[in-house]
Amino acid sequence: MEKINNITWHQSTVTKKDRQLLNGHKSCVLWFTGLSGSGKSTLANAVDYQLYKQGFRSYVLDGDNIRHGLNKDLRFGNYDRKENIRRIGEVAKLFVDSGQIVSSAFISPFRKDRDVVRSMFDDQEFIEIFLNCPIQVCEDRDPKGLYKKARQGEIPDFTGITSPYEIPDHPEIIIETNATTIEESIHQIFAYLKGKKIL
Structure with a gap:
């Protein structure tokens, strides 16, 4: 990627710490990763709803939704997947800087x-x-x-079928979504956030 010169990061007057103090909690990104159908969007939205009910500032960045706008110019080849995740990372960073807890629901197949x-x-x-x-x-x-479409050859480079998914080496949280209820999964995530004094 070509480097653009003559630009300088402008430091905000209101800092991330200021915003966290105003919100009453720390900010972070909950990066949900896993195969299609593993429950990323479902769980991310369920966690977000519980955060909302308890008065925490939060938002969900969903893979399909982002591809309707910000990343609608990207396809599903390796470069496009890489760029998709890079852009989401940058957006998530802005949310964290704003003092919010952002849930990111993307396959993000590559370590x-x-x-x-x-x-x-x-x-x-x-x-x-x-x-x-x-x-x-x-x-x-x-x-x-x-x-079904991938098995029929209608979707090339489909993660888990014709494109690899690389399991995280050291994720902060592992949830077996085939054996854990949504309520149990939410409890596991909230327990982690409270244990780390984010909430």
């Missing part, structure tokens, strides 16, 4: 791309949540009919 995003954040601000669900269960759910 290197997730590690690049992690490097954008301060310590304990990037919380990788691996939704560990067997591909057969994800395929049986197939909420969007994508696995």
Whole structure:
């Protein structure tokens, strides 16, 4: 990517710490990663709703929704996937800087791309949540009919079928979504956030 000269980062008068103090909690990104059908969007929205009910400032960045706007120019090849995650990382960083808890629901199949995003954040601000669900269960759910299309050759480079998914090495949270209820999963995430004094 070509470097653009003659630009300087403008430091805000109101700092991230100021915004966190106003909100009454720290800010972070909850980075939900896993195969299609593992429950990323469902769980991210469920967690967001509980945060909202309890008065915390939060927002959800969903993979499909982002591709309707910010990333609508990207396809699904390796470069496009990499750029997709880079842009989301930058957007998530802005949300964290604004003092909010942002949930990011993206397959984000490659470790290197997730590690690049992690490097954008301060310590304990990037919380990788691996939704560990067997591909057969994800395929049986197939909420969007994508696995069926991939098996029929209609979707090239489909993660888990014709494109790899690289399991996180050291995620902060692992949730077995084929054996854990949404309520139990929410409890697990909130317990982590409270344990780290984010909430």
